[in-house]
Amino acid sequence: MDPREYRDARWHSLLRAAEDLGVDPEAAPGLVEQVLVREQRRIRRAEDPDPLVHAALADAVLGPPSPVPREHGRRRLAVAGLATALVAVGVVLALTRPEPPPTDHLRADQIPSLFGYDGEAARALLEKRGLEVSLRPFRSCEVRDRVVASAPAAGAAYDRGDRVVVYTALPADVSCLTDYGEREVAWQLLDFANGHGRAPAFAPQVSVYSGDAPREVLTGAAAADPDAWRESGVLEALHAASSEVELVEEHPLTYAVPAVRVVRASDGFGTCAAPDPTTAGPADVITFVVRSADRTGCPLRLEVGRDDDRRIESVTLYPASS
The missing domain is CATH 3.30.10.20 (Trypsin Inhibitor V; Chain A)
Known part of the structure; x- marks a missing residue:
């Protein structure tokens, strides 16, 4: 699995796991980052990196586990029997659990x-x-x-x-x-779509392509007004993609959120082939994707063309698909 995608998907879960191991909340991010860097080769080779990362995290906090004496093993069996009995009681208690x-x-x-x-x-x-x-x-x-x-x-x-x-x-x-500069542009557009920031720098004319809809041309002044984008649906699609969450664990309660990646215009992801032909020409083009919270389906893809003054002159939306 790609270590960066794993980090994006499991970051909050790993922070909570570190805190559950007794790590101070302010120190947890640094510790988790160290473990992810150290284990990135194993993460790349694993289909499900969770077990190895959680084990490495526990080792980093508690040290490697020591052998369990045989009599302790018998004691654990007794505890397991008690736990089985408690499960039966839990069937009744479950009726009062919250939704x-x-x-x-x-x-x-x-x-x-x-x-x-x-x-x-x-x-x-x-x-x-x-x-x-x-x-x-x-x-x-x-x-x-x-x-x-x-x-x-x-x-x-x-x-x-x-x-x-x-x-x-x-x-x-x-x-x-x-790709720092390219990511800045991606975040500027997401901020604009989500109402978190002002409009990025637009050229005097901005060509907008959305799905199979015909090209729409906005003036630079109109492009700075979110209402002018309603017909194209570009900002609404970015907002919807940004708002996704996905429950991945109930104990502890853990949600995944979307992720942004800057890619080449020709890049595809397995069955999510790059659009052919793309609108990307010889101009300065930034292409980024917003991965869904559950990492399924094809991500939303946006191609952003810029003029010689690095102002946005074209925006092409390829919507996410399941």
């Missing part, structure tokens, strides 16, 4: 997804919900100040007045992101 958590959205009493937010936008969102927010920089290969994690993570239940730590990206070095 299961939602699988594809978050309730108002759950920490929201912070995908697509920068630090200040995340702070505003969480403080509006009555939470106390601390921003913490975290060395990460992501555009500066983008949210990379929170503690508690998305989906955790909360009460007004609870404290939330939001970790924002601090690029490790200049070579950390070879």
Whole structure:
């Protein structure tokens, strides 16, 4: 499995696992990042990296497990018998359990997804919900100040007045992101679509292609107004892709969120072949995808053409598909 995709999908779960092992919430991101870097070769070879990463995380916190004496093994069998009896009792207790958590959205009493937010936008969102927010920089290969994690993570239940730590990206070095400028443009468009930021720089005329719809031409001034994009549906598609969550574990409660990747215009992903022909010509073109929270189907793909002054002059949407 691609180590970067695994990190995107399981980051919040691994943070919670580290905290469950007794790691301070403020130290958990650094420890998890170290384990992922150390294990990336094994992650790449594994179909399901979860067991090996969780074992490596436990080793990093607790040290490798020691052999269990035989008499301890017998004691564990006795405990297992007791657990079986308790399961029978649990059948009755289950009748009073709360409703299961939602699988594809978050309730108002759950920490929201912070995908697509920068630090200040995340702070505003969480403080509006009555939470106390601390921003913490975290060395990460992501555009500066983008949210990379929170503690508690998305989906955790909360009460007004609870404290939330939001970790924002601090690029490790200049070579950390070879596509830094391209990712900045991707995030600018996502911010624009989600109402988190102002419009990016548009050329005097902007050609908009969406699915099988005919080309639409907007003036630069019109393109800066989100309402002008309604007919094309481009911003609505970006907003919908950004808003996805997917329940991946109930114990502990863990949700996955989307991920952004900058790709070449010709890149495909297995059965998700690159559009042929693409609208990408000899101009300066940035292509990025927004992967779904559940990582199934073909991702939303956006091609962004820029003029000589690096202003956006064309936007082509290839919608996500199941």
